[in-house]
Amino acid sequence: MIPANPEPWEPDLWRVMLKNAIRDSQTLLARLGIPAIETDPLPAFPVRVPEPWLRRMRPGDPRDPLLRQVLATSDERVQMQGFTADALGEATAVITPGLLKKYAHRALLLASPACAIHCRYCFRREFPYEAHGPAHLETAVAAVAADDSLTEIILSGGDPLTLPDDRLAGLIAELGEIAHLKRLRIHTRLPIVLPERITAGLLAMLSASRLKVVVVIHCNHPAELDGDTRRAMQLLRRAGATLLNQAVLLRGVNDSADTLSALSESLFEQGVLPYYLHLLDRVTGTQHFEVDENTALKLIATLRSTLPGYLVPKLVREIAGAESKTAIY
Numbered sequence: 001m002i003p004a005n006p007e008p009w010e011p012d013l014w015r016v017m018l019k020n021a022i023r024d025s026q027t028l029l030a031r032l033g034i035p036a037i038e039t040d041p042l043p044a045f046p047v048r049v050p051e052p053w054l055r056r057m058r059p060g061d062p063r064d065p066l067l068r069q070v071l072a073t074s075d076e077r078v079q080m081q082g083f084t085a086d087a088l089g090e091a092t093a094v095i096t097p098g099l100l101k102k103y104a105h106r107a108l109l110l111a112s113p114a115c116a117i118h119c120r121y122c123f124r125r126e127f128p129y130e131a132h133g134p135a136h137l138e139t140a141v142a143a144v145a146a147d148d149s150l151t152e153i154i155l156s157g158g159d160p161l162t163l164p165d166d167r168l169a170g171l172i173a174e175l176g177e178i179a180h181l182k183r184l185r186i187h188t189r190l191p192i193v194l195p196e197r198i199t200a201g202l203l204a205m206l207s208a209s210r211l212k213v214v215v216v217i218h219c220n221h222p223a224e225l226d227g228d229t230r231r232a233m234q235l236l237r238r239a240g241a242t243l244l245n246q247a248v249l250l251r252g253v254n255d256s257a258d259t260l261s262a263l264s265e266s267l268f269e270q271g272v273l274p275y276y277l278h279l280l281d282r283v284t285g286t287q288h289f290e291v292d293e294n295t296a297l298k299l300i301a302t303l304r305s306t307l308p309g310y311l312v313p314k315l316v317r318e319i320a321g322a323e324s325k326t327a328i329y
């Protein structure tokens with residue numbers, strides 16, 4: 001049982017856990033008691049799995065939906081037409097290094113290149129982070145200040161919550177001083193994959209900000225949620241954040257109406273509303289995760305007929321050059 005008023009985690013625990021994350025497929029399989037299989041990660045995007053994620057997998061099950069999201073397999077080497085390194089055309093959205101603006105009134109700040117987990121389907125797996133390093137953050141913040149059409153800044157990455165508390169607090173404080181901003185959005189997977197990141201320091205900087213805070217988490221399967229994620233969400237909500245979820249529709253992970261429905265129910269139970277269900281971005285090395293659009297439409301129609309409207313995520317695809325995410329259903 002989680003107490004009604006849970007405490008945040010100790011300040012340094014998450015950094016130790018991040019440092020000790022599993023970094024190769026064979027160790028991962030051994031920890032799960034699964035015989036070694038042929039694995040072949042592309043060197044640019046090695047395996048990374050933190051302990052809390054590992055604990056939620058079923059030992060001995062090579063088809064576990066959480067394992068599939070993180071195990072590098074030789075499928076990644078398959079070249080398929082239509083899958084490219086910059087499928088989203090992000091290169092053209094760069095305002096200044098570290099700042100992407102594709103849509104009106106909001107821009108995306110690449111606050112940290114690091115993630116606590118490496119999701120094999122990631123659309124940013126080929127992103128040239130070297131060109132958008134933390135050294136550019138100051139210029140990026142100045143560009144935000146200079147563009148008064150912006151009302152919302154999205155901290156993204158990588159994962160912005162991999163920044164240490166002092167750096168993050170400095171950034172949030174600077175953004176709070178920009179008068180035309182109303183909202184601060186944080187796109188992060190850490191409340192799911194490393195809930196220990198929810199420290200008193202993090203909560204204090206969120207509650208102290210003048211900006212309305214929206215935290216968009218990323219959870220694809222109900223088995224990713226447990227008592228620790230519940231505690232993390234409770235703490236974030238207590239700090240005043242609105243919690244939304246984005247998921248990616250992934251073959252062999254969540255491509256069934258039962259799983260998606262259970263995901264919405266479990267998220268709501270932890271205080272999170274479903275926001276987007278993304279069709280896979282067609283990035284090199286991810287083709288084995290793709291679910292075709294017709295199947296996706298059928299799944300979402302089933303959800304519509306069984307769940308209250310607010311538990312049905314918007315099915316969207318990102319199309320390079322479009323003015324927003326493109327709604328499919």
Ligand SMILES: *Cc1c(COP(=O)(O)O)cnc(C)c1O
Nearest residue numbers: 100101102103106107108154325
């Ligand atoms: C997805 C995205 C956003 C956010 O879009 P919303 O529809 O507001 O969630 C903003 N900027 C960029 C560059 C994006 O890719």
Ligand code: SF4
Nearest residue numbers: 115118119122158189
């Ligand atoms: S957490 Fe997000 S950015 Fe990081 S690897 Fe996973 S999908 Fe990509």
